[in-house]
Amino acid sequence: MSSRTEMHVSIGGLNLESPVIIASGVWPYEAELWSPERLEGVGALCTKAVSLNGRAGNKGVRVWETPCGMLNSIGLQNGGVRSFLDDYLPLVRGAYRPFLVNLVMESEREVRESIAALAEIPGIPAIELNISCPNVDGDGMAWGISAESAAKAVRIARSEWKGALWVKLTPQSPDLAGVAKAAEAEGADALVCGNTWLGMAMDIKKKRPVFQRVVAGLSGPAVFPLALRTVWQVCGAVKLPVIGCGGVASWEDATAMLLAGASAVEVGSALFTDFDLPRKIVAGLSTYLAEQKIDTVSGLTGLGRHE
Amino acid sequence: MTCGGSAPRDYEAKVAGGRALGDGSGLLAVECEDIASAAEPGQFVMVRPGSCGDPFLGRPLAVAATSGGIFKMLYRVVGRGTELLVSKRQGDSLVVRGPIGRGFFSSRGDMPLPKKVLLAGGSVGAAPLLFAARRLGMAKVAGVSMGVSGRGWEGFAEWLKESFPGVALFSDDGSVGTKGTALDGLPCQLPADTEIWACGPQGMLRALAAKYPEDRARIRVALESRMACGMGGCLGCVIPTARGNRRVCVDGPVFTAEEVLWNEFAD
Ligand SMILES: Cc1cc2nc3c(=O)[nH]c(=O)nc-3n(C[C@H](O)[C@H](O)[C@H](O)COP(=O)(O)OP(=O)(O)OC[C@H]3O[C@@H](n4cnc5c(N)ncnc54)[C@H](O)[C@@H]3O)c2cc1C
Ligand SMILES: Cc1cc2nc3c(=O)[nH]c(=O)nc-3n(C[C@H](O)[C@H](O)[C@H](O)COP(=O)(O)O)c2cc1C
Ligand code: FES
Numbered sequence: 001m002s003s004r005t006e007m008h009v010s011i012g013g014l015n016l017e018s019p020v021i022i023a024s025g026v027w028p029y030e031a032e033l034w035s036p037e038r039l040e041g042v043g044a045l046c047t048k049a050v051s052l053n054g055r056a057g058n059k060g061v062r063v064w065e066t067p068c069g070m071l072n073s074i075g076l077q078n079g080g081v082r083s084f085l086d087d088y089l090p091l092v093r094g095a096y097r098p099f100l101v102n103l104v105m106e107s108e109r110e111v112r113e114s115i116a117a118l119a120e121i122p123g124i125p126a127i128e129l130n131i132s133c134p135n136v137d138g139d140g141m142a143w144g145i146s147a148e149s150a151a152k153a154v155r156i157a158r159s160e161w162k163g164a165l166w167v168k169l170t171p172q173s174p175d176l177a178g179v180a181k182a183a184e185a186e187g188a189d190a191l192v193c194g195n196t197w198l199g200m201a202m203d204i205k206k207k208r209p210v211f212q213r214v215v216a217g218l219s220g221p222a223v224f225p226l227a228l229r230t231v232w233q234v235c236g237a238v239k240l241p242v243i244g245c246g247g248v249a250s251w252e253d254a255t256a257m258l259l260a261g262a263s264a265v266e267v268g269s270a271l272f273t274d275f276d277l278p279r280k281i282v283a284g285l286s287t288y289l290a291e292q293k294i295d296t297v298s299g300l301t302g303l304g305r306h307e
Numbered sequence: 308m309t310c311g312g313s314a315p316r317d318y319e320a321k322v323a324g325g326r327a328l329g330d331g332s333g334l335l336a337v338e339c340e341d342i343a344s345a346a347e348p349g350q351f352v353m354v355r356p357g358s359c360g361d362p363f364l365g366r367p368l369a370v371a372a373t374s375g376g377i378f379k380m381l382y383r384v385v386g387r388g389t390e391l392l393v394s395k396r397q398g399d400s401l402v403v404r405g406p407i408g409r410g411f412f413s414s415r416g417d418m419p420l421p422k423k424v425l426l427a428g429g430s431v432g433a434a435p436l437l438f439a440a441r442r443l444g445m446a447k448v449a450g451v452s453m454g455v456s457g458r459g460w461e462g463f464a465e466w467l468k469e470s471f472p473g474v475a476l477f478s479d480d481g482s483v484g485t486k487g488t489a490l491d492g493l494p495c496q497l498p499a500d501t502e503i504w505a506c507g508p509q510g511m512l513r514a515l516a517a518k519y520p521e522d523r524a525r526i527r528v529a530l531e532s533r534m535a536c537g538m539g540g541c542l543g544c545v546i547p548t549a550r551g552n553r554r555v556c557v558d559g560p561v562f563t564a565e566e567v568l569w570n571e572f573a574d
Contacts, residue, residue, distance in 0.1 A: 063543030
């Protein structure tokens with residue numbers, strides 16, 4: 001087993017005991033699953049998306065399997081920031097490790113109000129600003145497409161939030177490096193790269209698109225090479241720590257993300273089939289470090305970029 | 308939002324045996340002490356039939372029986388995942404997550420059991436009902452009514468007769484049992500001390516709710532929905548209920564017919 005210091009990473013204001021973070025939107029608020037026993041190997045967790053007011057989410061089919069992956073169109077179902085603070089925060093704290101509140105970038109007024117509500121409560125370590133959800137109209141991903149709108153989003157959030165601010169990017173931006181630089185310039189502490197990829201599915205029996213919104217977000221092992229490429233790109237554009245996210249399903253995937261420049265990884269869909277993945281990633285990284293004679297996992301970050 | 312029992316776990320389990328029932332349906336027995344000892348009727352498991360992440364997601368399958376560290380599932384081949392189950396042989400390993408959800412018993416909370424239960428199922432919906440019948444004891448089971456589509460289900464029908472002596476059997480085309488649906492085997496009026504426990508295609512369960520508009524609180528349905536995680540996390544499986552969106556995987560799969568907003572719920 002790995003020692004604490006070997007796996008320790010310090011990223012954008014947070015100290016993590018391992019570089020494996022549970023991505024937003026996949027971990028349920030079930031008390032048992034937030035107990036330390038069920039979170040072996042997990043360095044930090046992201047909550048499900050939180051918006052100012054509750055959202056019912058999308059109607060119709062919400063998940064659909066694809067080759068080595070899946071599409072989702074959940075649509076940010078959540079009870080709103082007050083419900084999060086009242087109903088779930090105690091549970092989240094019970095995990096005894098850093099957590100990030102995944103906050104939906106809505107209108108300026110809504111985001112300011114949400115952050116004000118979070119800021120009133122002591123001990124919330126970090127916000128992961130979601131400028132990248134593809135499953136709603138207007139909010140979410142619309143903010144993450146251009147450098148200008150991303151800059152505005154981060155500026156608004158930064159002016160309200162004193163804690164750590166991570167920004168979750170969308171791979172749909174045609175100017176990912178520009179968006180990343182804009183977020184860095186506006187004071188983000190780290191960048192998560194990134195959210196799901198826009199896809200769709202057709203129900204050939206019904207001769208209709210599967211999803212009511214037609215499009216949906218693609219995740220899982222199928223997107224890993226794409227996500228790895230975006231991490232490489234973004235790490236080349238900014239000095240901020242980058243968290244690799246998209247299709248990580250093994251310790252080898254996590255290692256590749258780190259070598260490409262990431263400081264940590266987020267795992268999402270792969271937890272749907274393996275609760276134990278974070279522990280397995282940490283174990284695999286630990287063996288790899290020993291074989292490669294590298295002292296700490298942070299020593300892997302960007303190693304693959306050197307000549 | 309907490310699940311019925313404890314949160315499921317993942318197991319790499321061994322296939323203990325299988326039995327083809329003909330025409331693409333079959334039983335698969337899996338060795339897993341934890342699931343076999345904890346599962347209750349109506350609960351299910353997520354089975355990953357492949358390897359190397361393809362197919363990617365687990366397939367939800369109800370627990371059909373348990374005994375001595377082994378649990379059984381009843382499957383019908385409809386696509387890639389269930390097709391892979393057919394080729395599983397004794398000793399093969401299989402990744403399963405479970406047991407998942409609130410079953411027929413735990414979904415009652417503190418409510419006492421009814422005097423009598425009528426069981427109504429469509430095709431592989433028989434699985435959790437078989438398990439329920441065993442747990443209830445045949446003395447409590449007032450009747451069993453099952454429907455299948457017809458031609459191609461003969462082997463399955465034989466197995467049903469074996470499993471539920473006295474079963475009223477119906478098929479859409481009349482080739483197996485009587486022409487009709489499982490609903491035709493149920494009384495026009497639901498006796499006061501009786502509940503119906505049902506599992507089957509959504510259309511059948513909807514028709515069941517429509518048949519007894521006044522007695523929906525005494526009808527328990529085990530629902531299906533597309534699922535990704537089977538742990539309550541993805542919110543992919545929600546259905547509209549009187550209490551808002553509820554997750555079929557961990558808030559269900561057993562609900563009362565009264566809770567479900569049938570008109571807002573289309574596959
Ligand atoms: C709680 C629950 C219990 C079930 N119990 C049984 C059972 O005991 N026996 C049995 O034969 N079947 C059962 N089903 C249905 C079974 O899950 C599907 O037939 C199976 O997932 C089909 O997988 P496939 O790969 O063969 O089909 P494909 O169509 O190739 O599957 C593609 C994707 O769609 C999903 N999917 C397809 N059909 C369904 C469906 N009807 N419900 C949910 N997801 C679906 C699959 O899981 C997979 O992710 C149950 C479903 C649920 C939700
Ligand atoms: C069912 C589901 C729900 C998700 N919900 C959110 C969310 O609420 N907020 C968010 O920022 N990302 C959300 N995501 C995206 C994931 O956090 C992650 O960025 C993405 O799935 C890629 O990683 P993966 O391939 O490891 O799943 C969701 C993904 C899935 C599959
Ligand atoms: S299958 Fe993920 S919440 Fe039910």
